[in-house]
Amino acid sequence: MSSQSSRPDLIPQTTADAAERDYFFENPPPPALEKHSGQAKEFIDFHAPAGRRVVLVTSGGTTVPLERQTVRFIDNFSAGTRGATSAEYFLEAGYAVIFLHRQFSLQPYSRHYSHATDCFLDFLHEGPDGSIVANEEYQSKMLEVLRRYNSAKKQNLLLTLPFTTINDYLFVLRSISQLMRPLGPDGLLYLAAAVSDFFVPPERMVEHKIQSTNATETQAVPEQTTKEQNEEETFDNFDSSPTVPRSKRLIVDLDPVPKFLKNLVDGWAPEGMIVSFKLETDPEILVRKAQYSLDRYQHHLVIGNLLSTRKWEVVFVAPNQSDTWIRVPRRRKKMTSSGIENMVGELGDKPLDPKDLPEGEPEMEI
Ligand code: PAZ
Structure with missing residues (x-):
């Protein structure tokens, strides 16, 4: 970030303040910022007087455009499973949920039938009268999901807001966090999005297709x-x-994206409950990185996960507590006198070895 181009009228107190001032001055606000902030404000104002807790769930990956008129961009793997699943659990627990997600990534409830898992058409057939009917074997689960979805909608408990780029995400994250500030500890920020660490700053971004x-x-x-x-x-x-x-x-020269968690914790929503996620691929460093993040940003919880085992286990790293691994059971077939039964796999306090995981997706979610 060049200090020459930063606003001289704002005197930053700390390096984090300076990084915030520079980033939000040098990068253009996304066109939808005002609209999305307005929707979030209306949603918070609707729920706050009733004393309902509100959670901001961020979900999916941010992109890094390489051109202003973007043909190419850098992306990441996140499908939004964690965020969409967690949003459902928060709704069941009575929260109002602002679901800030990567456009076209998985969403609460519809995720069960979306492109990333199965084609929704495979769940349906044509009835004798030409109507569309859910296949017998899926009906009870689909009805349950539909009821929960409709109930959330009817009570205005779910606001979904999309982002695409890292810049969209940072602007709207700041705005919504600040709007949540009056909620105090009844405002929870649950940051599960996979946020780009590097980007092309505006002064180096070309207009046209490279x-x-x-x-x-x-x-x-x-x-x-x-x-x-x-x-x-x-x-x-x-x-x-x-x-x-x-x-x-093509040589791509990227700048680091400023880490705004400090700004969020200290300035945007200082009384809010803040949960961040830490993804790594190397089991040797996961817990250390999660602890480092907690020490550095001084928030409430870091949930660590490994790319290869993230659907099976996570580790909770919180201040003054020992690290806690949470796992979904790995079902194993076991012979009993009455036939084959499912049994819960062993649970240890070390990361699972991906080689030991059964094929496919877990039947339960974390
Ligand atoms: O979206 P998904 O379910 O495939 O993945 C979830 C996740 C791994 C992106 C999330 O759990 C997470 O760790 N988010 C933070 C990533 C980071 O370290 O920036």
Whole structure:
């Protein structure tokens, strides 16, 4: 972040304040910010007087656009399963839920029938009178899900707001957290979104689609270009003719995304309950990174998970408490006198080895 371009009229108190001031000054607010903030305010104002607890659940991955008119972007793996599932549990527990999710990622209730798991058409058939009927074997679960969904809608308990880019996410996260401030500890921020760590700052972002060849530049590779100079910028397209457009190497230079959890904890929603997630791939560092995050940001809970086992186990890291692993049972077939029964797998206090996991998805959720 360049300090020259930051607003001189705001004097930051801390490095975190300066990072916030610079980021939100240098990056443009998303077009939908006002609309989404207005919807969130209305939702909070509706529930706060009734003393209902409100949770902001963030879910899914943020993108990092490489061009202003975006053709290409960097994405991550998150489908929004954790966020959408957790939102359902919060609704069942009586919370009003603001579900801030990556556009087109999984959503509470509809996730059971969405693109990421099964095609919803596979659950349906045509009835004798031409109506659409749920297949017999799915009816009871579908009815249950439908009732819960309709009940949440009827009581205005679920507000879904989409984001796409890291910038959309940061602007709306700040705005909603600040709107939740008056809720005090009745406002819970549950940050399960997979947020990009790197981005292209606006001053380095090109307007148009990045070109992969030099076809729009001079047609021919200039004769005086040495082989070495040429190789720096181009790859051979298996045809060394200078009239053939040459492929260009793309080097992406990313800045770190400022970590705003400190700002959220200290300034945006200082009395709120704040739960963050930490994802790692290396089991050796997960708990240490979660503890580091807790020490650094001083919030209430970090939930750690590993990419390969995240649907089976998470670890809770909270101040002044020992780390607690929470696992869904791994069902194992066991022979008993009455036949084959399911049995709960063993539970330890160390991360599971992905090799020991049964195939497919767990039958329960965490
Ligand atoms: O969306 P999903 O269910 O596939 O994954 C959930 C998750 C791993 C993104 C979430 O549990 C999480 O850890 N979020 C924070 C990621 C991070 O460290 O930024």
